[in-house]
Each structure stands twice: as C-alpha cells, then as structure tokens.
C-alpha cells in the first residue's frame with residue numbers, strides 16, 4: 001500500500017489531458033457480453049475498476065486483449081457462471097453484469113456490488129426492471145439470483161431517476177422479445193455512450209439522453225468498434241483544481257473535454273468569479289486577481305450539478321469569500337471528506353444533507369485519508385492548495401477513477417509522489 005505526498009502552494013499551469021469516462025467504461029465492458037463476436041473498445045481509462053471488470057469477464061470465459069489504447073473483448077466463449085463473491089465486491093458497477101448476463105444467458109448470480117459508500121445505495125429499481133422483463137429475482141446471502149425462461153419487453157417507470165437502473169434495464173432488454181420503454185430514465189452522457197455502443201452492435205434503441213428510452217429487442221448482437229467519451233467528472237475535477245491553483249495571468253487547459261457535459265459546473269465557477277472559457281474540446285482556466293465569491297450548490301441528476309463533483313467543489317469553496325451552502329440531493333451523506341478538510345483548517349459544518357462552508361480559509365497540510373473516490377479527489381486538491389506537505393492514504397479509492405494521477409499533476413508543475421507505507425503506518429491505518 002502507498003500514500004500520496006503532495007507539496008502545497010505551488011501555482012500550476014499547462015495542459016492536462018482527460019481520459020475516457022469511468023462511468024461509461026464500467027458499463028461498456030459488461031455490455032460486450034451481449035455480442036456474439038469480438039468488440040473493440042478504444043480509449044478506456046487505465047483505472048482499477050476497468051481492470052477488475054476485465055478480470056471478471058475472463059473469469060466467465062471471455063478473452064481480453066490489451067493493445068495500447070484499445071481493449072479487444074471476445075465474448076463468444078463466455079458462460080453464465082455464478083459470481084456470488086470475489087472481485088464483484090470491489091466495485092459498484094459489477095451490477096451491470098446482472099443485466100448483461102441476464103440478457104445473454106437468461107440467468108445470472110452476482111454478489112451485491114461494492115464501490116464508494118455514500119450512504120445507502122439500493123438497487124430496487126434495477127430489480128423492478130428485471131422483474132418487469134420476466135425475470136425471477138431473489139437475494140440469497142448477499143448475492144442476487146436472476147433467472148428467466150424468456151425476457152419480454154415491458155413498460156417500466158423508474159420511481160427514482162437512476163443511472164445504474166437505466167443502463168442495466170437497457171442491457172437486459174436489447175435481446176428481449178418485443179418493445180421495452182423506460183420512463184423517467186436518467187439522461188447522463190454515459191447512458192448515451194452505452195446506447196451508442198449497443199446500437200453499433202445491432203441493438204435498436206431510441207431516446208437515450210432523454211427521459212423516455214425505447215428499445216426494440218433483436219435476435220443477436222455482433223462485434224463492433226467503439227470509442228469512449230471523455231470523463232466529465234475527471235475533467236470537472238481538474239477544472240476545479242485549476243481554479244484553485246492557477247496564478248494571475250497564467251492558464252491551465254483541461255484537454256479532451258466535451259464542455260456541454262459540464263455546463264452546470266462552468267456556470268457555478270463563473271458565478272464565483274473564476275475565468276473559464278471553452279472551445280470544442282477544452283476548458284481554459286485563467287488566473288485573475290479577483291476575489292472568489294461564495295456560492296450555493298445543489299446536486300441534481302444530469303444536467304444538474306453532478307454529485308460526483310460536489311466533494312472536489314467544496315474545496316474550492318474554502319477559498320471563496322463568504323458562506324457557501326452545499327446540498328447533496330442525490331447522496332445526502334456524501335460528506336466524509338469534510339472531517340478531513342476541517343482537520344486541514346477548513347471551517348465547514350455539516351447539517352443533514354447540507355455542508356456550510358465559511359471562507360476564505362488557508363488550508364494547512366496534514367495527514368488525511370480518502371474514504372471514497374471523490375473524497376480522495378477533494379483531498380488531492382486540498383493538499384495542492386494547502387500550506388506545507390499533505391500525506392494522503394486510501395489511494396485504492398482514488399485509483400478506481402483517476403488514470404495516471406501523479407504524472408498528470410506533475411505535468412502541471414505539481415510536486416507530488418507516491419511512497420510505500422511503512423509497517424508502522426500500515427498498523428496505524430488498521431487500528432484507525
């Protein structure tokens with residue numbers, strides 16, 4: 001195990017390139033199970049969630065070949081093997097194996113997913129969808145058992161707008177008989193990306209990216225080639241980092257971005273007084289001598305302010321003048337980073353699903369721990385703006401979502417490096 005050491009207070013400048021989207025990648029990989037011949041996925045990020053899913057596809061008999069920026073998955077020899085334990089527990093998105101394996105094999109056994117603990121994360125809407133398509137679903141000793149004689153299209157109204165349930169139902173429905181309509185569907189760009197792959201494989205899907213998705217089942221899906229979209233959350237994280245660290249007159253360019261995916265973040269940054277411009281595929285943040293203003297944010301489903309950017313954004317708010325109110329309506333308990341920020345001299349109070357940030361404060365470097373992926377991203381930004389050195393543990397969370405973090409930050413002039421934990425530090429972490 002390692003820790004990340006960050007030297008705070010160094011102004012950053014230059015260009016940082018965004019990788020392929022984690023939340024697309026983790027659905028695109030399971031989607032390949034539905035094809036009858038090899039699928040080429042281009043531009044997947046090299047992160048641990050991608051590796052874990054590729055390992056899981058190999059466990060069920062798939063062949064995975066890595067060729068520079070491409071991953072080639074041959075699903076033809078896969079079998080409907082039960083996966084009640086093991087690697088499925090390491091990430092949230094292993095739930096997509098349910099929809100994809102049910103779609104192809106008409107049965108699946110998948111252990112309940114892991115991933116970031118952000119408060120309760122039920123999957124009742126996924127199950128409601130599978131049942132509507134004709135599957136019998138039971139939960140036995142921490143694993144979901146799914147079985148169907150045949151899957152038949154259905155009209156499914158989601159009681160909660162859910163990214164995971166929308167994608168999972170699409171995966172199960174593309175090979176079902178007849179028409180499926182998902183109402184109150186989520187509209188995130190990752191859903192459109194998965195629909196694009198499935199359509200290239202031969203699926204018939206209309207309306208992805210709106211709140212009604214119509215799927216007409218087909219007999220067979222075939223291999224194809226697909227390039228993933230850029231990661232809007234990674235891009236947003238680096239835009240927030242840029243706004244937190246860039247010096248007057250200097251620029252940080254976040255490259256390989258679809259700016260339209262980040263409109264709610266860009267609007268909030270501008271409201272604070274951050275100078276941010278966009279072109280076709282970049283965000284350009286320029287340092288100014290303006291004082292940053294406090295703003296309120298409320299996380300919402302897309303195209304609202306993304307919950308996954310709430311934690312990093314809170315760090316930027318510690319630099320703003322006044323009181324900012326941050327409300328997370330998606331995950332009301334997503335505030336585990338706050339204790340750590342307060343240990344670094346932040347003045348942030350949590351009341352229910354709201355964090356109240358009083359600024360500006362000068363953060364102080366210290367020893368902090370990432371409790372989840374975006375808490376880790378928030379603490380990386382905090383470490384880079386703090387006075388002195390910060391040591392961050394819990395890197396296994398950060399590695400789930402940020403490809404080549406140290407190299408990318410070093411490219412902007414940051415002084416950051418990874419070191420193995422000593423025996424004593426490992427012991428301290430175990431007892432914490």
Ligand SMILES: CC(=O)N[C@H]1[C@@H](OP(=O)(O)OP(=O)(O)OC[C@H]2O[C@@H](n3ccc(=O)[nH]c3=O)[C@H](O)[C@@H]2O)O[C@H](CO)[C@@H](O)[C@@H]1O
Pocket residue numbers: 023026092093120121122123124125126127160161162163164165186307308329330331
């Ligand atoms: C792998 C992946 O793509 N992860 C993203 C996905 O997670 P995930 O797909 O798990 O999140 P959902 O969109 O499903 O969750 C949204 C809300 O609906 C609730 N809910 C969800 C499903 C369900 O069956 N019942 C239910 O009540 C959840 O508790 C949450 O409050 O979207 C989240 C919300 O944008 C992001 O934070 C995660 O980064």
Ligand SMILES: C=C(OP(=O)(O)O)C(=O)O
Pocket residue numbers: 022091092093114115116117308373374401
């Ligand atoms: C919460 C996240 O991921 P996951 O759903 O994979 O836990 C995230 O990407 O911020």
